Amino acid sequence: MKKIAYYLFFLLVFSQMQAQKDFQGMAVYESKTQAPKIDGIRSGNRDITPEMQKTIEERMKQMLEKTFVLNFDKSASIYKEEEKLEAPGQQGGGMRMMMNSMMGGGGTFYKDVKSKSYTVDKEFMGKEFLVTDSLPQLKWKLEAETKLIGGYTCYKATAVKEASKTDFRNFRPKNPDDKKAAKKADETKKTSAETKTNFEDNFEMPKEIAITAWYTPDIPVSQGPENYWGLPGLILEINDGKTVILCSKVVLNAKDKVTIKPSTKGKVVSQKDYDETVIKKMEEFREMNRGRAGGPPMMGR
Template sequence: MKKIYFFLTLVFTGIQVQAQKDFQGMAVYESKTQAPKFEGMRANRDITPEMQKNMEERMKQMLEKTFILNFDKSSSIYKEEEKLDAPGQQGGMRIMMNSFMGGGGTFYKDVKAKTYTVDKEFMGKEFLVVDSLPKLNWKLEQETKQIGGYTCYKATAVKEASKTDFRNLRPKNNDDKKPEDKKEDPKKTSGETKTNFQDNFELPKEIVITAWYSPEIPINQGPENYWGLPGLILEVNDGRTTILCSKIVLNAKDKATIKAPTKGKVISQKDYDETVIKKMEEFREMNRGRDGGPVMIRR
């Protein structure tokens, strides 16, 4: 009898180990980013109200994306769902927006090794960013809500804003300046300011993160570079961007291949950020003072 019990225990343990090894899931996330409040891309007399409306609609569409997260117990890949560009919509503009809004490429996380790898294209060059996963000091709270039938718990954290993720771009607050720094701008007329776009917008130093995770799916994965909670993260709000899970499939018959991308020049996150910032400064100086360059900003 003891031999039979021992044999059944081994079989049951083996089944559990195999089940954990084969465990895999897929989650669909809808990402929406609130565009910065500015009027017009450029102060151009040729831009009609209808053209302005069309540009705003295109911007809105480019800031609304669908992502797929394939995950197992220790790793995941997060990638934008491929879509055909609508007639008249330029694919090049979408690629450029991805570069400047923190998107693009395949984001691979290994939560066991605490590393990530993401392939990015910037200014026609391919990079492979490899670095350690950021460790957030999550504050677990008791507040709950339902997302897609799963009970989710709230968690919050504060992180340093990325200098190359322009989704949180915001108008500068001149109220924080000292009186002696508040000089009259000769370009101000009738409540409007004509100046370089980048001179009027800034990135915050810190961002408050609010996440909702479900212990019913006991893996410490999530969208983008978010992880480290006792359950799959189904919703994240980090500033102007909200990422919400709309569908979950666990242990589907067809398994996805979860592995890190390999194409591109290997670079750390710090070095990649410095490269982007340098190019942005060059672009800024090149466009400063150019005819047709000012932006119309409502005060």
């Protein structure tokens, strides 16, 4: 009887270990970012017309609403945008690709919470990069507040992070009082004929962003969308005030397994090196757009 008991015990332990090893899940996220208001903004030396404003707003809306799929196991995950067919006659693919990269888009975002590292392949201005770096470690504050998301009980967690200068979603409209003061000061130095207000001059980048996350201990993995992780359960919602990423579907232990591994395409660079490349190119576009008298704004092209 003792031998049978020992056998059943080891069989149970082995089954549990195997179940943990084979555990895998999939979560679908809907990402929406509030587009900045463009009322009263000038392009070059002319006001943006209602027709231009409508076109810009429609394009921004398309770029700021995305669907992502997160495949995860106990220690790693891959997060990738769901592919969509491009609308017929839509142009400006190069610019959209650049803006997609600056709005949190890109290729496959791989996170390994054991090694606390990530790898993401990005295409920027016709070049392929493989960004590899350490995962950001936010100082999460666990709250007692709860709510239901898709039938899962989720707990609130908050944190503050440094804003990425290469993530367009972080741009905020400048304070109107600050704009007036800057304009007044500028007019004292230049004549009206020389003064030009650029589209991107109306926005600024905050230094920090407040993050609110909702995670569920019912799915005990330290994973989440984008580069978010570090909570005692799968993150089902992220809100930074401008962008909301909400889980719309969860599937656990599906029959068909997904290979969870990092991409290997592109020039290997650190996040710092990649950001410097993007910022340099953004400055080049800013100067080019600044020199186009009456030309369309960079975002509208």
